[in-house]
Amino acid sequence: MLYRENGQFKTSYRADQQIFPIRQDRLFIGLLLALAFVVVPGLAPEYLLRAVLIPFLILSLAALGLNILVGYCGQISLGSGAFMAVGAYAAYNFQVRIEGMPLLLSLLLGGVCSTVVGVLFGMPSLRIRGLYLAVATLAAQFFIDWAFLRIKWFTNDSASGSVSVSGLQVFGLPLETPVQKYLFCLALVGVFALLAKNLVRGAIGREWMAIRDMDVAAAVIGIRPVHAKLTAFAVSSFLVGVAGALWGFVHLGAWEPAAFSIDRSFQLLFMVIIGGLGSIMGSFFGAAFIVVLPILLNQVPGWFGLPLSTATAAHLEYMIFGALIVGFLIAEPHGLARLWSTAKEKLRLWPFPH
């Protein structure tokens, strides 16, 4: 009932090719954006913005980047933490070394550097795939961790290997209050999500998916594997790099290589798998699951006034979180995004589902 498509006829290719061809979807997204841009900044307390929503947005962007590589192009990567680090440290270097460098530009240039490194480490994907590629990208993780720990130049000769930024501003507007930071991240993530959605809908996205589904067949019908794989690596590392720069600049303010350790890579991969491989929406679901849920779980005993010790609460958090991951993967191996689309299907046919 809610989602009935009856009467929504498309009379032009343009109308048929919209991102959201169904009116209810458009309405929903419009409402969601209005909520995110207008209502949330007005109502949400500082804690929710700073500790929950900003990390959620930034990691959604990273998951989106990784999803393009893993979900759309089928190239498994365990080096996304490293590409985040490249973005963060490159942006830091642009910011520190060039006087008067605009923040937005250094963030984007951080993404560009990450693209270069990503393509470099994506080269092996031309010869190897699957688990072998995962190991090759793991090498990227180790190498880049090592580089930022050892090569002093990257950290501007900081004695401890930790770098920090402050006094951020964009187009002359300060980026200090949680609302400003939140809106900045939201705008960037929104733009990139839109771009990504359009990319995967277009010719290049179809190439990626063809490579994912069967690379030999794709090559036979005239898709260049080299081009497809490397563009996927490039786009993916760009988004991941920008996310890394945001993580360092906007969320943490000061960071060390450990902020982008192998744990982060795994976390991102989990986000993509749990959220839904090959789904833009899924990246957001996955990030919410991995970022927000543990924080919630950690606080639940406190809300109900349960006299649990901190350690017990932390252990419980891990146990429940782990169980939920397993549970979700058993119930819906295609991730939360699939759950979402099933729900939409059901609403479309409601009250008479097949």
Next chain:
Amino acid sequence: MTLPSLALAAAVACGSLLASTAALAQAKEQFFPVLVYRTGAYAPNGVPFANGYVDYLKLVNAQGGINGVKLSFEECETGYATDRGVECYERLKGKGATVFQPLSTGITFALTEKAPQDKIPLITAGYGRSESADGGVFKWNFPLLGTYWVNADVLLQHVAKKEGGLAKLRGKKIALVYHDSPFGKEPIPLLQERARLHGFELQMLPVTAPGVEQKATWLQVRQARPDYVFLWGWGVMNSTALKEAQATGYPREKMYGVWWAGAEPDVKDVGEGARGYNAAAMQHGAHTDAAVIRNVLAQVHGKGQGTGPKEEVGSVLYMRGLLSAMLGVEGVKRAQERFGKGKVMTGEQVRWGLENLALDQKKLDALGFAGVMRPVSTSCADHMGSSWVRVHTWDGKKWNFSSDWYQADEQLLKPMVKSAADRYAAEKKLDRRAPADCQS
């Protein structure tokens, strides 16, 4: 999970997330956030610290609070991870926190950027960034009781004394086995400076976190045969290093740990094998007989309200937690002297209190810290307050003091702190605080 139940669960979760943050702490109580790590790779060391910290707050409450103001507190588990630490900071900040103790170098670095905007002071008692001792630049940081540079300097002085003077260090070899993180790298600038001055050779041996893989490192130690090994480790890394030293046959008497590497969990597993191992004791060591410990046992543990096992009360890390809490409480007390006794202080007022700490021997004795630590007094320029360190040695069963008090060499430290702080200020485009700012 069906869709309606999923939606319901999400709605409940969001609602309670909002509700929890909206509920602010009662205005009548001074709220102390407690950032701890009771889980994860560093838990064995994190737990006694957390217990000591909480026990002291309970003790203050049992004794009537700070001039009648009761303390409230809440723990938040960071797991030693910077992003979770930042989350904890935001969570507890919303509940009216007025002083934070990050308990991790990484979290300290991240919070250093946030504290000035939120106007909440940070106490990093014996850790954190060394240049933050300079109050002229780091208005909100308080590395009370000394920094890693103080620690490294004293260890060198001690070693030099053993050799018969700083001049005798020429040509000697000192290896620094360090945790490969900002924490482990903190002492490097000072040791390099000392190496340049006295002509000893500094060999740097990083160990990847958490530090269980050290075979290659100790192979290098075995090849180079350094005269001394400085161990800048934390958690499981320390006991591993001691076991490796035992396996390579490196004399434990020549090993000197940072004070984080000088507590019971670090050596207990190694037991006799660690006999003779030394570590810096940043003011205190283990004090099971101090007056304050007797008070804790009587007024907190005696009433069944103790945190953690009774046997750990008075151990090295427990004492550090206790001491850290005491410094925070004394900051509030000092602030009350100026802004009104019996009132709840704000972050800015507590900052003033911490900047004007004057814990003389009489006050320390009254608090029950006689013999545990030396007086501390801070100022606008000096946020460290004291730089006295002792060395203690593990005899196979417990830590015993094995040296007199040393003070870090101000002549050497001051210019280093100043230049590092200036560098930070230049990077951040900050101005040094004007003298008028010191009065506020």
